[in-house]
Amino acid sequence: MIRASGLVAALLSVLVSVAPGHAQSGKPGVEKLYILNCGEGVAGDISRWSPGVNEGKSMDFVDTCYLIRHAQGWFLWDTGIPDAVAAMPNGLAPADPKAIHWRRPKTLAAQLDQLQVKPSDIKAMAVSHTHPDHIGNVEMFPTSVLYVQKAEYEWPGADGAPRFKPEHPTTKLEGDRDVFGDGSITILSTPGHTPGHQSLLVKLPKTGAVVLSGDAVHFRDNWDNRRVPALNFNKEQTQASMQKIADTLTKENAQLWINHDKAQRDGLKMSPEFYD
Numbered sequence: 001m002i003r004a005s006g007l008v009a010a011l012l013s014v015l016v017s018v019a020p021g022h023a024q025s026g027k028p029g030v031e032k033l034y035i036l037n038c039g040e041g042v043a044g045d046i047s048r049w050s051p052g053v054n055e056g057k058s059m060d061f062v063d064t065c066y067l068i069r070h071a072q073g074w075f076l077w078d079t080g081i082p083d084a085v086a087a088m089p090n091g092l093a094p095a096d097p098k099a100i101h102w103r104r105p106k107t108l109a110a111q112l113d114q115l116q117v118k119p120s121d122i123k124a125m126a127v128s129h130t131h132p133d134h135i136g137n138v139e140m141f142p143t144s145v146l147y148v149q150k151a152e153y154e155w156p157g158a159d160g161a162p163r164f165k166p167e168h169p170t171t172k173l174e175g176d177r178d179v180f181g182d183g184s185i186t187i188l189s190t191p192g193h194t195p196g197h198q199s200l201l202v203k204l205p206k207t208g209a210v211v212l213s214g215d216a217v218h219f220r221d222n223w224d225n226r227r228v229p230a231l232n233f234n235k236e237q238t239q240a241s242m243q244k245i246a247d248t249l250t251k252e253n254a255q256l257w258i259n260h261d262k263a264q265r266d267g268l269k270m271s272p273e274f275y276d
């Protein structure tokens with residue numbers, strides 16, 4: 001009798017530990033995720049991101065934001081190109097013609113409006129890093145708590161300017177963070193592209209686990225070949241972060257969604273469709 005119940009307990013513990021992509025506690029956790037169009041662009045020369053290869057080759061880029069409905073409130077990952085770019089007839093031309101010429105076919109505000117989500121409904125937000133194509137609309141959400149790595153927050157901008165408005169409510173991180181305490185949304189510290197770059201692990205109820213790359217990698221070919229853009233802050237950190245993401249994909253049986261990869265995004269459902 002004792003042996004039999006011990007066996008049942010052992011079997012149950014195995015069943016619980018192998019259930020993939022589900023909140024452990026039985027709470028609803030993440031309910032759904034919307035992919036938002038936060039920019040479309042053309043890179044003049046993608047060897048900027050893949051040193052030694054793709055010399056002179058132009059490529060279409062996309063810029064992506066992700067809106068997540070959690071039982072405890074809305075969470076926004078990245079904010080994209082500034083909405084003001086939508087009103088610029090020729091978009092935002094870069095100083096360096098090899099860089100990305102961005103356009104904003106749809107504003108973030110209009111996409112939230114379509115979902116009947118007000119900026120003040122966004123309980124918390126995080127940006128992968130502080131490059132302009134990711135922080136363009138942070139101040140559309142002045143009351144949303146911003147999760148950012150301390151190393152990124154304190155990284156001096158041009159002329160030593162702060163990266164964020166000092167009055168914006170902020171939680172400064174030093175490493176990974178389980179945002180709602182149930183394991184369903186976890187910020188992963190993935191430095192290298194910038195000093196405090198971060199990625200996001202999301203566990204959806206039906207889709208399973210997904211890692212949102214930020215700019216830990218920019219497109220699939222660079223991921224497959226572990227290439228590090230020459231403009232990255234730290235090459236070794238970037239490689240270690242790519243390995244951390246690869247280990248997370250294996251451990252969580254997760255998909256990797258690459259923020260700027262147009263070919264991949266073209267195959268994904270865009271808002272108002274969603275993943276659950």
Ligand SMILES: [Zn+2]
Binds near residue numbers: 131134
């Ligand atoms: Zn970017």
